[in-house]
Amino acid sequence: MPHVTTRDDVKLxxxxxxxxxxxxxxxxxxxxxxxxxxxxxxxxxxxxRAIAYDRRGFGRSxxxxxxxxxxxLSDDLAAVIEQTEAKDVTLVGFSMGGGxxxxxxxxxxxxxxxxxxxxxxxxxxxxxxPANPNGVDSSVLDQxxxxxxxxxxxxxxxxxxxxxxxxxxxxPVSEEVLEWARDVAMMASLKATLGxxxxxxxxxxxxxxxxxxxxxxxIHGTQDQTVPIDTTSRVAAKLIRGAELREYDGAxxxxxxxxxxxxxxxxxxxxxxxxxHGAQVPVA
Numbered sequence: 611m612p613h614v615t616t617r618d619d620v621k622l623x624x625x626x627x628x629x630x631x632x633x634x635x636x637x638x639x640x641x642x643x644x645x646x647x648x649x650x651x652x653x654x655x656x657x658x659r660a661i662a663y664d665r666r667g668f669g670r671s672x673x674x675x676x677x678x679x680x681x682x683l684s685d686d687l688a689a690v691i692e693q694t695e696a697k698d699v700t701l702v703g704f705s706m707g708g709g710x711x712x713x714x715x716x717x718x719x720x721x722x723x724x725x726x727x728x729x730x731x732x733x734x735x736x737x738x739x740p741a742n743p744n745g746v747d748s749s750v751l752d753q754x755x756x757x758x759x760x761x762x763x764x765x766x767x768x769x770x771x772x773x774x775x776x777x778x779x780x781x782p783v784s785e786e787v788l789e790w791a792r793d794v795a796m797m798a799s800l801k802a803t804l805g806x807x808x809x810x811x812x813x814x815x816x817x818x819x820x821x822x823x824x825x826x827x828x829i830h831g832t833q834d835q836t837v838p839i840d841t842t843s844r845v846a847a848k849l850i851r852g853a854e855l856r857e858y859d860g861a862x863x864x865x866x867x868x869x870x871x872x873x874x875x876x877x878x879x880x881x882x883x884x885x886x887h888g889a890q891v892p893v894a
Contacts, residue, residue: 614663614693616686618677623670624663624690628654631885632696633877635662636687638705638730639806640766640795642669645704645866652874658881663690665707667802669794678805680813684713691722700725700881704866705837706810708733713813715821725884726826727877730837730863733846734816742814745841751811758803766792772835775862782868791864819849826853827880829873831861 614622625643633653635646643662650660664671666686667678677683687710691699699722703711708731715723738745757765770776770791774783795803828850830843839857847855856876858869865873 614690616666616677616689618674618682620666620674620677620686621672622663622666622686622690624661624694625650626694627651627660628658630658631698631700631881632659632661632694633700633702633881634687634690634696635660636701636703636707636710637662637665637668638707639810640668640798640803641791642794642797644669644794645791648870649702649866649874649877652878653881656878656881659696661690661694661696665802665806667806668798670797673799673802675801678802679809680709680713681717683710683809684717686710687714688718688721697722698724700727700884702727702729702877703731704729705863706732706806709810709813709815712815712818712822716818720821720824723824725824725880726822727829727880728826728843728846729829729873730831730834730843730865731828731846732810732813732815732837732842734819734842734849735814735845736810736837736841737812737814742841746811746838751807754807754811755804758800758807762800762803763792763796766795770795770864773862774864774868775831775833775835782862783864787867816849819846822850822853825880825884826850827876828853828855829858829865829876830855831858831863831865831869833860834863836863
């Protein structure tokens with residue numbers, strides 16, 4: 611598989627499918643680019659180019675000790691855009707990947723970007739604070755950190771049940787999908803897993819959102835227990851000019867698997883409409 615080399619000499623594994631207008635897919639924590647396969651195939655089959663990469667420290671990318679902050683991660687995204695020679699790009703960020711989209715738009719002035727999609731995204735600010743009273747309490751992050759340090763495999767076994775909305779009476783994904791997700795999560799380094807958990811939980815993206823000057827679609831499940839919609843996407847939709855919010859009623863966090871057909875359809879609808887109306891037209 612091809613690789614991109616970041617400015618600090620970290621090799622990122624890249625999957626590059628199809629030809630046409632590029633769509634860059636940024637995965638969530640603690641998975642890899644493989645989580646995008648269903649949507650990437652639909653995009654490539656529709657005559658576009660689907661580019662997905664493993665974040666540093668995850669999947670088949672290199673596992674450096676440093677660089678798990680959003681400034682560095684957005685610089686990694688910039689390297690992917692530059693080295694794949696992608697122009698007129700639509701960025702699609704899932705969960706913590708939404709933060710990379712937001713930080714890239716501000717830190718890199720949205721260079722080459724003509725559309726954005728945030729799915730189950732942590733944007734604009736997840737952590738509870740006096741300025742963000744509806745956020746997630748810091749004790750939740752402390753519990754995640756403790757669980758990962760004590761027994762990472764056991765922690766992820768429980769984590770992904772909530773992630774995909776699996777319970778006694780609900781089985782939106784198979785046991786095999788749960789096992790696959792845990793196996794992929796275990797491919798990441800411990801340092802990357804902890805560093806990125808801290809980054810997506812604590813980073814405040816509210817200052818980045820004014821940089822969104824392109825058509826933006828926001829998708830989120832109303833029963834997301836991993837990244838609550840009231841704290842994130844419903845707020846982001848009000849702060850990003852012209853953003854469209856599409857809520858999946860009763861859906862959990864892992865929409866790429868639980869609602870993969872609906873998600874692919876909504877992505878293609880947005881991408882096709884975006885293309886028809888001209889990629890270079892910014893949001894007024």
